[in-house]
Amino acid sequence: MPKVPQISEAEWEVMRVLWARAPQTANEVCAALADSTTWSPRTIKTLLNRLVNKGALKYKPQGRAYHYLPAVSESACVRAASRSFLKRVFGGALTPMLVHFLEEEKLSADEIAELRSMLDERRD
Amino acid sequence: MPKVPQISEAEWEVMRVLWARAPQTANEVCAALADSTTWSPRTIKTLLNRLVNKGALKYKPQGRAYHYLPAVSESACVRAASRSFLKRVFGGALTPMLVHFLEEEKLSADEIAELRSMLDERRD
DNA sequence: CATAAAATATTACATCTGTAATCAAAAGTC
DNA sequence: GACTTTTGATTACAGATGTAATATTTTATG
Numbered sequence: 564m565p566k567v568p569q570i571s572e573a574e575w576e577v578m579r580v581l582w583a584r585a586p587q588t589a590n591e592v593c594a595a596l597a598d599s600t601t602w603s604p605r606t607i608k609t610l611l612n613r614l615v616n617k618g619a620l621k622y623k624p625q626g627r628a629y630h631y632l633p634a635v636s637e638s639a640c641v642r643a644a645s646r647s648f649l650k651r652v653f654g655g656a657l658t659p660m661l662v663h664f665l666e667e668e669k670l671s672a673d674e675i676a677e678l679r680s681m682l683d684e685r686r687d
Numbered sequence: 688m689p690k691v692p693q694i695s696e697a698e699w700e701v702m703r704v705l706w707a708r709a710p711q712t713a714n715e716v717c718a719a720l721a722d723s724t725t726w727s728p729r730t731i732k733t734l735l736n737r738l739v740n741k742g743a744l745k746y747k748p749q750g751r752a753y754h755y756l757p758a759v760s761e762s763a764c765v766r767a768a769s770r771s772f773l774k775r776v777f778g779g780a781l782t783p784m785l786v787h788f789l790e791e792e793k794l795s796a797d798e799i800a801e802l803r804s805m806l807d808e809r810r811d
Numbered sequence: 812c813a814t815a816a817a818a819t820a821t822t823a824c825a826t827c828t829g830t831a832a833t834c835a836a837a838a839g840t841c
Numbered sequence: 842g843a844c845t846t847t848t849g850a851t852t853a854c855a856g857a858t859g860t861a862a863t864a865t866t867t868t869a870t871g
Contacts (some may be wrong), residue, residue: 571828575775589848605831608849613828627838628848641776642791645784648772651699652765657788658798663765664785665805674782679806681789685799695858713818729861732819737858751868752818814870821864827857834851840844 567635567643568617576600577610578619582637586623586630691759691767692741700724701734702743706761710747710754 570578580595581587587595589611593604611631614620619640622629653660670678694702704719705711711719713735717728735755738744743764746753777784794802 569827572775573829579778602829603831606829609829609831612850641787644772644776645787645791647696648768648776649788651696652768652772654703657792657794658801660769661785661788661802662805663769664781665802665809667766667769668781670781670809675806675809677782678785678789679803681786682799682803682806685789685794693857697859726859727861730859733859733861736820812871816869817867819864819866821862823862824860826859829856830854832851832853834849836849837847839846841842 567640568619570614570617570619570640570644573602573606574610574614574619577607577614578633578637578640581620581631581633585632586625587632588625588628588630590628592631691764692743694738694741694743694764694768697726697730698734698738698743701731701738702757702761702764705744705755705757709756710749711756712749712752712754714752716755 576596576599577592580592589604589608592611593607596602596607611620615622615631619633619635620631621634622631624630649655649657649660653663700720700723701716704716713728713732716735717731720726720731735744739746739755743757743759744755745758746755748754773779773781773784777787
């Protein structure tokens, strides 16, 4: 199990950009976040820097600017964050957590079908 | 929708104790957390205090000591934390999140059956 | 009543986060 | 080559968090 760094809420936004497409320059990341956030480019540079420092991102000096890219996989980070959430909010109990989401949130017929087929595969 | 305060990881532990049984004195909360944590009673007192200040707990002066009790419901806090997690880690997409947990974590036959029956109820 | 014990309130302090501004270095322009 | 522009590095600063220690107030005890 790869040890992933602690990634804050704002940092997740940045990571998602780079997991979706990498490498990218700081400016490209800023452009990608321009719609979904109101952050100053300064702020985004700070986040990139912190993520590099905590080992979540790497970069390659590419001419004038850096090209940033993930140093940890999205799936590993998702796994770590999911476990942390499960432990924190549901005391680690998976089924109550799933029940919560199934009861609380809206699901389309298609989504229900997809989940049912996944459960079918699990039945062995 | 009741507005719930921001509850940190350590604070969740304390809240869970009081959601499970309330009211309780600080000492009773400390006793309840003695097994699952290594926190000093001082630390737990601090957490109780912060939770009162942020409106997550109330207390009744009961003789010599306070009796603490929740000021916000567990379900409201679970809902808020779940949405926050869903947004942060999965960009708000419910189904990928459920898929992740179904794929990643172990489920017993009973749990699978329970989830399937919940999905059955959803099919209307 | 004076003092000790117990409980709450206040203060401490380092790290993490959100949100930038300023500084420094590199590179292109005249 | 000096100056401006671009980009990364360093510094800033307040609020949240983890983790307590100290101070103060209330209560029981001798």
